[in-house]
Amino acid sequence: MEVRVIVVGLLWLASAQLIDEINNFERVKHKSVLSKRKYRPTYHISAPKGWLNSPAGFTFFQRQYHIFYQYHPYNGGWGHIQWGHAVSDNLVDWWHYPPAIIPREKYEWQGCLTGTALVQNNYMTVFYTGTFTEGNDTKRNQNVAISSDGIIFQKYLYNPIIKEPPTGTDFRNPTVWKNGNMWYMLCGMKNERRLAALGLYSSRDMFHWHFNGTVAQSYGDMGYMWECPDLFEIDGVHLLILSVRGIQSDGSWFTNLYQTGYMVGSFSYRTGRFNEDFEVSTATFNVLDYGHDFYATRTMLSRDGRRLMIAWLGTWESKFVESVDAWASMLTLIRELKLSEQGRLLMQPVKEIIELRSEMIEEAWYLPGEWFYTGGKAFELLINSTNTPNEVSITLEWTGGKYVIDFVSRKGSVTVNRGGNDGMRHADWNPTSSTVNMRIFVDSSSVEVFCGKGEVVFSSRIYPKGKIRVRVDGDTQVHVVQYQLRRSVRYDKRIRKHLMKNRNTLQQPLPI
Ligand SMILES: *[C@@H]1O[C@H](CO)[C@@H](O)[C@H](O)[C@H]1NC(C)=O
Ligand SMILES: *[C@@H]1O[C@H](CO)[C@@H](O)[C@H](O)[C@H]1NC(C)=O
Ligand SMILES: *[C@@H]1O[C@H](CO)[C@@H](O)[C@H](O)[C@H]1NC(C)=O
Numbered sequence: 001m002e003v004r005v006i007v008v009g010l011l012w013l014a015s016a017q018l019i020d021e022i023n024n025f026e027r028v029k030h031k032s033v034l035s036k037r038k039y040r041p042t043y044h045i046s047a048p049k050g051w052l053n054s055p056a057g058f059t060f061f062q063r064q065y066h067i068f069y070q071y072h073p074y075n076g077g078w079g080h081i082q083w084g085h086a087v088s089d090n091l092v093d094w095w096h097y098p099p100a101i102i103p104r105e106k107y108e109w110q111g112c113l114t115g116t117a118l119v120q121n122n123y124m125t126v127f128y129t130g131t132f133t134e135g136n137d138t139k140r141n142q143n144v145a146i147s148s149d150g151i152i153f154q155k156y157l158y159n160p161i162i163k164e165p166p167t168g169t170d171f172r173n174p175t176v177w178k179n180g181n182m183w184y185m186l187c188g189m190k191n192e193r194r195l196a197a198l199g200l201y202s203s204r205d206m207f208h209w210h211f212n213g214t215v216a217q218s219y220g221d222m223g224y225m226w227e228c229p230d231l232f233e234i235d236g237v238h239l240l241i242l243s244v245r246g247i248q249s250d251g252s253w254f255t256n257l258y259q260t261g262y263m264v265g266s267f268s269y270r271t272g273r274f275n276e277d278f279e280v281s282t283a284t285f286n287v288l289d290y291g292h293d294f295y296a297t298r299t300m301l302s303r304d305g306r307r308l309m310i311a312w313l314g315t316w317e318s319k320f321v322e323s324v325d326a327w328a329s330m331l332t333l334i335r336e337l338k339l340s341e342q343g344r345l346l347m348q349p350v351k352e353i354i355e356l357r358s359e360m361i362e363e364a365w366y367l368p369g370e371w372f373y374t375g376g377k378a379f380e381l382l383i384n385s386t387n388t389p390n391e392v393s394i395t396l397e398w399t400g401g402k403y404v405i406d407f408v409s410r411k412g413s414v415t416v417n418r419g420g421n422d423g424m425r426h427a428d429w430n431p432t433s434s435t436v437n438m439r440i441f442v443d444s445s446s447v448e449v450f451c452g453k454g455e456v457v458f459s460s461r462i463y464p465k466g467k468i469r470v471r472v473d474g475d476t477q478v479h480v481v482q483y484q485l486r487r488s489v490r491y492d493k494r495i496r497k498h499l500m501k502n503r504n505t506l507q508q509p510l511p512i
Contacts, residue, residue: 039445054296057117076323081111291458346454362482393473
């Protein structure tokens, strides 16, 4: 009985939503789509038009990878947030799809925030946070929507599935996964002292959820809100990832306003708790990426067992220089996570990334003080030293600015500096091999630096003007390989056809 009501309700919502989505997609498409505007990346996902922030969901469905992201198409700032959507066969070439989840109901009218996309019984299911204001209060709740084709989503008639948090009002970014016969959800919220907390929920059917208590919380040093939690296992170890608001900067540590990092522990599904000595504190929190612009991660397990991560190559309250052109920000390259023997997370670009290489334009040895031009603004550099140097310094420089990467062996550290008052970022690094290796990706207005086997990564926005040249410094020669990288993010014109064709074929049973 209930099932039938749900199905009918969903279908009614779906047809209205579909027309809206097609119209919206067309409207956006015809204006400045992926224009060659200044600073636009060509192989990172940015919004077709307007604002982008966190990845909202990341999954594999019907032979394709799906990335959803927080999207505001109407200008270069945050607003009534929807779920933008991009799809790929190979993790390298991405096609923009119409927005998947758009605020239209009362419970979500101010935005559909980041959550989880997952696949169950050949349906894609997404969980997201709805937000709306009532009087002077901002309310937040958790919702679900389902798709049979991975393009058109039907919102559950009985949303919200969780109407309010047990304490406080902040309540967002559900991470949902299955273990055994049970579904679990972690959600960022606040405790009675208005500090960050992580709530655990469980469900047998994905629709009815029980609150199982708080599994971790801040005692002050770990801030007032945790966003985009994620919990997964690598090599038998549980990793909890949090994007934290409110950690105080401490000298050269926690220099960014907001931090993303991980804790290592062991989570018990029997008790619904972490191991007893598990604690979220600045002492156990490991920064994931040491650059200026990295926040709000999403991960998925690929079919060949790799833990893949994507994140926002940006952060709150950054200055998005490009927003004058009515767009802002981009996502990172997709990275594979591994655990080192010392229990530290290693982050490398996925192996598929080499398919971006269009041409090798440089292969040479460079002595300290020598330099070369890059072949454009979309390139990859492989830097290798021969022996153990005391110092290796690589500077990307252009008219009026530079980005300096500096490894100093005696300090056991690597820094990047993009100039200005707050330009320096720092990480401890003792390369595990006897040589210094770096892999550097530049895409128009971003740079990602992978050190060694991924022990240290820096992701930053930069705004180069004119030609970029690379200067080598330090006390040793380095081997440099440079590849030009091709465009890989595009529009798929076939998608409109698909949408129109499927207008009347939404009547499929739901897996309830
Ligand atoms: C909302 O806030 C304003 C300004 O603080 C106050 O005057 C008003 O009474 C509040 N309204 C409600 C419904 O609480
Ligand atoms: C969570 O709560 C539900 C409902 O009270 C209960 O059946 C389940 O055992 C709890 N799970 C854990 C891990 O505590
Ligand atoms: C550079 O270092 C990487 C990582 O150790 C290695 O795979 C690669 O073969 C090296 N390349 C050169 C040219 O030495």
